[in-house]
Amino acid sequence: MRGAKILLESLKKEGVDTIFGYPGGVLLPLFDEIYNEKQIKFFLVRHEQGAAHMADGYARSTGKVGVCLATSGPGATNLVTGIATAYMDSIPIVALTGQVATSHIGNDAFQEADITGITRPIVKHNYLVREAKEIPQIVKNAFYIASTGRPGPVLIDLPKNVLAGNIDEFIYPDSPDLRGYKPKYEPNKLQIKKAVELIEKAKKPVVYAGGGVIASSASEELVKFVEKIEAPVTTTLLGIGAVPYNHPLYLGMLGMHGTKYANYTIQDSDLIIAIGARFDDRVTGDVKTFAPHADIIHIDIDPTSISKIIKVDIPIVGDAKNVLKELLQEVKQIRHPEWIEKVMQWKKQYPLTFSCAKEGLKPQMIIEKISELAGEDAIIATEVGQNQMWTAQFYKFSKPRKFLSSGGLGTMGYGFPAAIGAQVANPDKLVIDIAGDGSIQMNIQELATAVKYNLPVKVAILNNGWLGMVRQWQELFFGKRYSHVDISGSVDFVKLAEAYGAKGFRVTKEDEVEKVLKEAFNIKKPVLIDFHICEEANVWPMVPAGGSLHKMLEGSELA
Amino acid sequence: MEKKKTISVIVENHPGVLARIAGLFSSRNFNIESLAVGETEDPSTSRMTIVATGDELVLEQIIKQLNKLIDTLKVIDMSKEDYVERELALIKINIENKNLTDLMHIINIFKGKVLDTGSDSLIVEITGNDERINSFIHLTQTFGIKEMVRTGVVALTRSKKQKE
Numbered sequence: 126m127r128g129a130k131i132l133l134e135s136l137k138k139e140g141v142d143t144i145f146g147y148p149g150g151v152l153l154p155l156f157d158e159i160y161n162e163k164q165i166k167f168f169l170v171r172h173e174q175g176a177a178h179m180a181d182g183y184a185r186s187t188g189k190v191g192v193c194l195a196t197s198g199p200g201a202t203n204l205v206t207g208i209a210t211a212y213m214d215s216i217p218i219v220a221l222t223g224q225v226a227t228s229h230i231g232n233d234a235f236q237e238a239d240i241t242g243i244t245r246p247i248v249k250h251n252y253l254v255r256e257a258k259e260i261p262q263i264v265k266n267a268f269y270i271a272s273t274g275r276p277g278p279v280l281i282d283l284p285k286n287v288l289a290g291n292i293d294e295f296i297y298p299d300s301p302d303l304r305g306y307k308p309k310y311e312p313n314k315l316q317i318k319k320a321v322e323l324i325e326k327a328k329k330p331v332v333y334a335g336g337g338v339i340a341s342s343a344s345e346e347l348v349k350f351v352e353k354i355e356a357p358v359t360t361t362l363l364g365i366g367a368v369p370y371n372h373p374l375y376l377g378m379l380g381m382h383g384t385k386y387a388n389y390t391i392q393d394s395d396l397i398i399a400i401g402a403r404f405d406d407r408v409t410g411d412v413k414t415f416a417p418h419a420d421i422i423h424i425d426i427d428p429t430s431i432s433k434i435i436k437v438d439i440p441i442v443g444d445a446k447n448v449l450k451e452l453l454q455e456v457k458q459i460r461h462p463e464w465i466e467k468v469m470q471w472k473k474q475y476p477l478t479f480s481c482a483k484e485g486l487k488p489q490m491i492i493e494k495i496s497e498l499a500g501e502d503a504i505i506a507t508e509v510g511q512n513q514m515w516t517a518q519f520y521k522f523s524k525p526r527k528f529l530s531s532g533g534l535g536t537m538g539y540g541f542p543a544a545i546g547a548q549v550a551n552p553d554k555l556v557i558d559i560a561g562d563g564s565i566q567m568n569i570q571e572l573a574t575a576v577k578y579n580l581p582v583k584v585a586i587l588n589n590g591w592l593g594m595v596r597q598w599q600e601l602f603f604g605k606r607y608s609h610v611d612i613s614g615s616v617d618f619v620k621l622a623e624a625y626g627a628k629g630f631r632v633t634k635e636d637e638v639e640k641v642l643k644e645a646f647n648i649k650k651p652v653l654i655d656f657h658i659c660e661e662a663n664v665w666p667m668v669p670a671g672g673s674l675h676k677m678l679e680g681s682e683l684a
Numbered sequence: 685m686e687k688k689k690t691i692s693v694i695v696e697n698h699p700g701v702l703a704r705i706a707g708l709f710s711s712r713n714f715n716i717e718s719l720a721v722g723e724t725e726d727p728s729t730s731r732m733t734i735v736a737t738g739d740e741l742v743l744e745q746i747i748k749q750l751n752k753l754i755d756t757l758k759v760i761d762m763s764k765e766d767y768v769e770r771e772l773a774l775i776k777i778n779i780e781n782k783n784l785t786d787l788m789h790i791i792n793i794f795k796g797k798v799l800d801t802g803s804d805s806l807i808v809e810i811t812g813n814d815e816r817i818n819s820f821i822h823l824t825q826t827f828g829i830k831e832m833v834r835t836g837v838v839a840l841t842r843s844k845k846q847k848e
């Protein structure tokens with residue numbers, strides 16, 4: 126059997142039903158096999174970066190491993206941003222790359238790039254396959270590594286002669302062969318006991334939950350836990366959806382563009398229970414002034430996340446779901462009426478608000494409208510910048526795995542292909558990318574992919590004519606010196622949509638917003654909606670980079 | 685406070701493992717003082733002895749990050765063990781117009797070996813722990829050190845003294 130065939134058979138054994146990819150010279154033997162393939166659906170993208178983000182969107186929206194494929198050299202390097210995006214957010218993808226024949230490796234052969242070397246710092250692990258007979262075990266290992274412990278991307282580099290090589294018999298291994306890799310799921314009992322003591326002693330506890338809660342499908346346990354100990358709960362960007370937006374104890378997102386009440390709660394707390402979160406600088410602001418009175422219990426499956434930024438009092442290494450189950454069993458029911466009253470007072474006093482001095486649609490209002498009309502099963506991707514932060518603040522998420530956003534790397538151009546990947550995995554759901562006019566142009570070519578496969582993804586462009594988030598920083602911190610952030614008049618998005626065979630709308634008036642959204646959601650093909658928003662709308666409140674969480678800037682205070 | 689730690693890492697003897705370890709130190713901004721790699725009693729593994737510096741949190745991170753690598757089988761924080769460590773240095777010392785008796789005296793105290801003698805310099809082999817090699821270097825500096833190479837520290841935990 127040919128190496129290429131062995132690869133496909135191995136992927137099927139792992140349950141792969143979809144590959145996003147792009148062909149090239151060294152991959153010809155593989156594409157020749159894909160030509161006959163019935164079980165795995167192949168999606169031809171228009172740029173390999175799109176394939177990587179699609180695999181990511183497929184993975185984030187389902188919890189399954191996403192798979193992308195690119196040829197050697199430029200194909201492989203085009204995947205790099207997508208791999209790094211998945212790495213920073215702990216998303217399980219397997220990236221397959223072609224490589225020049227083993228005899229040519231190191232010779233600067235045509236389309237040779239040392240992709241295992243290039244991706245080493247941005248993958249959980251990678252492999253260069255030396256012989257066809259290694260393929261089954263390596264595929265087994267790769268899927269196991271990508272999907273277990275703290276998930277992440279794994280790359281398999283496949284030289285041309287390996288794909289073309291022959292072995293007599295295909296035997297797929299039952300188990301991975303990884304003697305050095307044993308993720309720890311079960312928490313240490315003693316640590317649980319210590320945590321329970323601290324929780325029962327605390328007067329002002331708060332739970333700070335991140336993407337790890339979603340990765341371990343622990344939303345239900347999380348909600349039960351915060352109810353049992355009566356602690357307010359805030360999430361990171363990646364934790365959005367772990368707690369329903371309307372839960373009385375939920376405070377929304379914390380950090381740079383978090384709610385004031387979430388940040389005040391953190392700063393005033395005497396105990397932080399961090400679950401599957403990593404004290405990112407966008408969350409903590411100035412570490413020295415972060416939660417000055419709080420002890421910290423940190424629950425994470427990755428020991429390196431613990432005490433990396435802030436020394437914690439009680440580390441618990443384990444899977445969020447298992448740890449929460451244990452805690453739920455051990456901890457007694459607690460009530461903190463005074464603390465809750467104080468927090469609820471902040472919640473009432475400092476709601477998220479918006480305004481904009483100039484004319485144009487208010488982006489936050491558009492997001493609220495989308496949220497109202499799309500229903501709780503809709504999947505929402507975002508790009509990066511103001512569009513992302515407004516969505517995090519104003520969209521009402523009720524369930525996990527409905528919000529797809531590049532948090533750690535902050536990759537503009539992520540949202541649209543991620544939405545396409547999510548649509549492939551969820552053909553019956555409404556999938557929407559909330560975009561900026563800058564970001565959408567970074568992977569707009571994938572509109573061709575969406576049209577070709579009839580994937581009815583909707584894109585809501587919050588068009589302010591600026592690289593909005595950068596402009597906001599220039600306005601606030603660089604005296605309005607708008608250096609190279611004006612992208613107005615880039616393109617007519619309606620005509621662009623039509624040119625690709627998609628549907629385009631332009632919305633400039635408030636009373637058209639609802640009508641157009643409704644119409645767009647009913648169209649069974651890709652739709653781009655160009656919303657002309659108030660040009661200089663800003664994201665508020667805001668903790669300036671490196672500032673303290675309790676010192677938030679507010680737009681109305683500056684004007 | 686900056687501290688120094690000797691760490692032994694048992695890794696799969698695969699291509700690219702050294703690059704993963706070295707890459708980890710550079711991409712995470714960890715300080716590495718020395719790194720020695722070699723085979724072990726089991727040919728499928730190699731052993732790396734790393735001397736790293738940093739404050740307590742950083743040193744803890746280094747150990748965790750090393751553990752996290754898929755190719756890592758075991759990380760031993762030698763500072764938590766009873767262990768022996770040795771390093772070997774080859775030092776080419778200038779002897780032109782110098783008092784050889786003095787030099788030989790120092791070499792003897794340090795149980796050094798003269799491996800090569802020329803008209804203007806000789807090569808001395810010194811083994812010992814870091815401190816010992818440093819003091820030898822310090823004492824012979826007045827003669828003029830023309831070239832030097834050090835292997836980096838290697839270390840093993842001590843055998844148990846009594847049967848348990």
Ligand SMILES: Cc1ncc(C[n+]2csc(CCOP(=O)(O)OP(=O)(O)O)c2C)c(N)n1
Nearest residue numbers: 510511512535537561562563564592593594
């Ligand atoms: C690939 C990439 N390049 C540059 C940046 C830096 N950056 C962050 S936000 C932003 C502006 C985004 O503009 P737009 O997509 O129009 O969104 P808006 O902020 O206006 O909503 C830029 C350039 C980035 N995050 N990603």
